[in-house]
Amino acid sequence: MHDIIRVTGLTKRFNELTAVNDLSFSVKEGDVYGFLGQNGAGKSTTIRMLLTLIAPTSGEIELFGKKLSGNKNEILSQIGAVIEKPDVYKYLSAYENLKLFAKLSDKKISHQQLMDQLEMVGLAHRAKDKVRTFSQGMKQRLGIAIALVHKPKLIILDEPTNGLDPQGIADIRNLILHLSRERNKTILVSSHLLSEIEQVATRMIIIDKGRKLVEGSVAELFDPAQTLIELDTFNNVEAKQKISNSNWAASLQSSRNELVVMKLDKKDIPQLHRFLIDNNIDVLSLQPRHSLEDYFLQVTSGNQHVEAFTN
Amino acid sequence: MWKLLQIELFKIYRRPRTYIAFGAITAMIGIIQLGLKVDGKEYMEFVMADLSSSFQFEGNLLNGYFVCFVLLNLLLVHVPLLISLIAADMISGEANMGTLRLLLTKPISRTEFILAKFFAAAIYTLTLLIWLAVLALFVSMAVFGTDDMFVMKNYYAVQISADDVFWRYVGAFGFAALAMTTVAALGFFLSLFAENSIGPIVATISVIIVTTVLSTMSVPIFNAIKPYLFTTHMVTWKEFFDEKVDAENNVIKGTIENPDRIITSVIVLSIHIVVFVGASIWIFKKKDVLS
Amino acid sequence: MKTLFRLSLIILTACSLHLKAFSQDMMPLLKKVKEKLDKVNDYTASGTMKTDVAFIKAPIGKVTVYYKKPNKFKLKKDGGISVLPKGGVTVTMNNILNEKDFVAISAGKQMVGSFMTTVVKLVPTSETSDVVLSTLYIDETDNVIRKAQTTTKENGTYEIEMSYGKYLSYGLPSKMTFSFNTKDYKMPKGVTLEFGEDDKAKKEAAKAKKGKVEITYTSYTINKGVDDSVFSK
Numbered sequence: 086m087h088d089i090i091r092v093t094g095l096t097k098r099f100n101e102l103t104a105v106n107d108l109s110f111s112v113k114e115g116d117v118y119g120f121l122g123q124n125g126a127g128k129s130t131t132i133r134m135l136l137t138l139i140a141p142t143s144g145e146i147e148l149f150g151k152k153l154s155g156n157k158n159e160i161l162s163q164i165g166a167v168i169e170k171p172d173v174y175k176y177l178s179a180y181e182n183l184k185l186f187a188k189l190s191d192k193k194i195s196h197q198q199l200m201d202q203l204e205m206v207g208l209a210h211r212a213k214d215k216v217r218t219f220s221q222g223m224k225q226r227l228g229i230a231i232a233l234v235h236k237p238k239l240i241i242l243d244e245p246t247n248g249l250d251p252q253g254i255a256d257i258r259n260l261i262l263h264l265s266r267e268r269n270k271t272i273l274v275s276s277h278l279l280s281e282i283e284q285v286a287t288r289m290i291i292i293d294k295g296r297k298l299v300e301g302s303v304a305e306l307f308d309p310a311q312t313l314i315e316l317d318t319f320n321n322v323e324a325k326q327k328i329s330n331s332n333w334a335a336s337l338q339s340s341r342n343e344l345v346v347m348k349l350d351k352k353d354i355p356q357l358h359r360f361l362i363d364n365n366i367d368v369l370s371l372q373p374r375h376s377l378e379d380y381f382l383q384v385t386s387g388n389q390h391v392e393a394f395t396n
Numbered sequence: 397m398w399k400l401l402q403i404e405l406f407k408i409y410r411r412p413r414t415y416i417a418f419g420a421i422t423a424m425i426g427i428i429q430l431g432l433k434v435d436g437k438e439y440m441e442f443v444m445a446d447l448s449s450s451f452q453f454e455g456n457l458l459n460g461y462f463v464c465f466v467l468l469n470l471l472l473v474h475v476p477l478l479i480s481l482i483a484a485d486m487i488s489g490e491a492n493m494g495t496l497r498l499l500l501t502k503p504i505s506r507t508e509f510i511l512a513k514f515f516a517a518a519i520y521t522l523t524l525l526i527w528l529a530v531l532a533l534f535v536s537m538a539v540f541g542t543d544d545m546f547v548m549k550n551y552y553a554v555q556i557s558a559d560d561v562f563w564r565y566v567g568a569f570g571f572a573a574l575a576m577t578t579v580a581a582l583g584f585f586l587s588l589f590a591e592n593s594i595g596p597i598v599a600t601i602s603v604i605i606v607t608t609v610l611s612t613m614s615v616p617i618f619n620a621i622k623p624y625l626f627t628t629h630m631v632t633w634k635e636f637f638d639e640k641v642d643a644e645n646n647v648i649k650g651t652i653e654n655p656d657r658i659i660t661s662v663i664v665l666s667i668h669i670v671v672f673v674g675a676s677i678w679i680f681k682k683k684d685v686l687s
Numbered sequence: 688m689k690t691l692f693r694l695s696l697i698i699l700t701a702c703s704l705h706l707k708a709f710s711q712d713m714m715p716l717l718k719k720v721k722e723k724l725d726k727v728n729d730y731t732a733s734g735t736m737k738t739d740v741a742f743i744k745a746p747i748g749k750v751t752v753y754y755k756k757p758n759k760f761k762l763k764k765d766g767g768i769s770v771l772p773k774g775g776v777t778v779t780m781n782n783i784l785n786e787k788d789f790v791a792i793s794a795g796k797q798m799v800g801s802f803m804t805t806v807v808k809l810v811p812t813s814e815t816s817d818v819v820l821s822t823l824y825i826d827e828t829d830n831v832i833r834k835a836q837t838t839t840k841e842n843g844t845y846e847i848e849m850s851y852g853k854y855l856s857y858g859l860p861s862k863m864t865f866s867f868n869t870k871d872y873k874m875p876k877g878v879t880l881e882f883g884e885d886d887k888a889k890k891e892a893a894k895a896k897k898g899k900v901e902i903t904y905t906s907y908t909i910n911k912g913v914d915d916s917v918f919s920k
Contacts, residue, residue, distance in 0.1 A: 099684075136501040138685040158503035166501045172494025176411055185403055189502035231498070447743075447770075450869045450898075455768030544746075544767040548874050552742035558767060560746075638744075645739045647746045 095144035119286030171228020190235035404516030417478035460537030483583030629661035
């Protein structure tokens with residue numbers, strides 16, 4: 086399966102702040118790709134760069150095998166997106182909003198198709214009502230209808246469950262699964278909640294402070310036999326160098342701040358220990374993380390939202 | 397482009413805010429017309445006071461043409477405020493609502509997007525002026541009748557034959573449309589820089605007030621910059637109501653005393669529009685949408 | 688316009704009413720002028736009117752003038768607004784007509800255009816009169832007034848020049864030029880809302896100067912009767 090999204094060395098700086106830092110990842114056709122990170126980790130900035138809302142400082146974005154810069158309209162016509170809050174024109178009706186955005190996609194969309202789309206998100210009976218009168222959940226569903234109406238191949242959902250009640254969250258989850266399984270869409274969904282992602286995603290990435298922490302298939306990342314290890318040494322750069330030149334290279338994940346992060350079988354920890362000593366790497370600490378969730382909470386606990394613990 | 401323009405116009409004319417300006421113009425004109433209908437004599441005595449000491453007038457001085465001239469004098473200063481209400485909201489309003497990011501994830505070029513939005517604002521401006529013309533000119537003609545038009549200028553008065561007036565109004569309204577489009581372009585440009593509409597609206601109005609003050613103050617240090625201020629040129633529509641005279645001091649029908657002033661103003665205003673819209677495109681193409 | 692007609696009429700009327708006041712040698716001349724004018728009981732005339740005031744740009748207008756003995760006048764503009772000099776009406780009506788006493792003085796001869804005229808000065812003897820002096824320039828060949836001048840205390844000097852054509856036999860002019868003084872014209876910028884640079888020439892033109900109103904008659908309909916209703920406003 087070929088890559089729908091391929092991002093290489095993507096960096097975005099706003100004055101002093103580096104929002105996205107040398108980020109690389111790829112999304113394959115048919116993936117439900119979870120984009121995980123705490124608020125401010127750089128998820129939205131990355132997604133906005135994918136959608137041409139923000140211009141990257143450096144790095145490359147390819148979508149559908151084509152460079153985003155130079156093929157903007159061709160690429161965007163195959164994407165449907167809900168970015169954060171689903172904001173639409175409050176003084177227009179649901180139908181008028183949908184029709185307006187449908188017109189902007191380069192496809193001809195009939196009245197029946199518009200109504201079908203509203204039917205699908207359960208808004209057909211409110212088609213003529215002004216959006217002003219809608220609840221947050223209804224607006225979200227309208228936003229999704231707008232994202233789907235031109236039958237895009239790739240759907241990008243940025244924090245789609247923000248501000249929704251549990252029923253709304255469940256609806257979104259079911260919708261993602263439906264789109265993926267029944268309609269063979271490729272979906273990129275971002276969230277700051279691991280629990281949300283692990284239920285729907287096939288592959289995922291965790292980013293923090295604009296950098297990639299881990300990336301892989303959900304099955305692999307959630308493998309109970311595998312453990313994430315955080316290693317702190319006197320010289321992490323040198324340690325990382327030595328590890329990557331050894332048999333342990335495959336276990337090396339990435340580095341977060343100064344730490345070296347590795348993923349390996351629990352039973353291999355003592356062996357790793359020995360390797361470090363043999364290679365004169367002075368270990369300050371070696372901490373196993375028992376699960377991805379544990380790890381995620383740990384790395385993001387510094388300024389994590391209380392929400393993270395309530396779901 | 398045409399599709400985008402249609403969508404923008406659809407949005408403008410579905411918004412309640414759009415009709416505030418139409419309502420305000422209707423109310424202002426209605427009030428002034430009522431006042432002139434009831435107490436027009438006193439008003440004319442005041443306006444003609446200087447001439448009445450040497451002359452007496454016979455005929456319908458307070459006719460529709462004259463009333464329209466009074467209305468334009470009073471209103472064209474305020475119409476920019478109404479135009480900025482919509483124009484300065486064109487981008488900032490979408491940013492504020494959150495719809496801007498959704499629009500820009502659609503396969504449309506940012507240049508076309510800006511142009512469509514600007515043209516929509518310009519068309520709104522035009523419809524506002526057409527509405528103004530209907531009320532100020534046609535309704536006044538119906539209510540006050542028509543006759544020769546007396547225009548009082550600083551140092552002389554011009555009497556324009558009744559059959560020589562109408563085309564001047566066509567020109568004046570056309571010119572006013574250009575002047576107001578300049579205001580729209582300014583408001584539109586400023587609307588790029590904010591994510592709420594209040595800021596750009598207030599900024600647009602402030603710019604107009606400050607430049608109008610500079611344009612109207614007869615202070616030598618400001619005189620050098622006056623020719624470059626668009627507000628100086630916004631009042632040039634009055635030049636349509638001045639006629640050339642022959643050697644015998646008889647007016648030559650169908651002439652304009654200073655057509656060069658109109659041409660200069662049209663050029664200056666057009667340059668302003670091109671610069672504002674051009675700058676809007678240039679900035680918007682590079683702008684990160686963070687709203 | 689009424690003004691200038693009344694002024695002219697009044698001067699003529701004054702001549703006829705108060706002949707006794709004139710010195711003996713002026714009598715026959717004034718009488719001859721009056722006799723000529725007496726041939727006209729009424730007339731309707733059409734012509735064009737032009738206002739020539741430095742600070743007013745006005746178009747040439749078509750006018751119709753009605754007259755009926757002894758002193759009824761009406762000027763109607765055929766569409767449009769007429770701008771007429773003010774002041775003469777009251778001055779002449781009240782001050783010349785009601786003044787019973789004049790001293791008529793012969794003031795020699797003078798050319799008016801290419802015509803030799805006899806100059807007659809009429810000085811009111813009443814001290815309350817607004818008119819200080821009226822001067823008539825009478826063409827003895829045709830027995831018509833070529834020019835008349837009135838100086839008032841309030842409104843300065845008015846002057847009427849008349850030229851004659853085919854209605855000379857009735858003493859009716861083919862063209863009348865009424866000259867008068869104007870006050871300074873100035874509108875505050877706050878009223879006109881014009882804030883451009885001041886035009887020096889235009890500013891100069893606004894200063895007090897002589898203004899003129901010219902009426903050129905194209906045709907008269909004489910002694911065919913004029914309905915009184917046209918004179919009532």
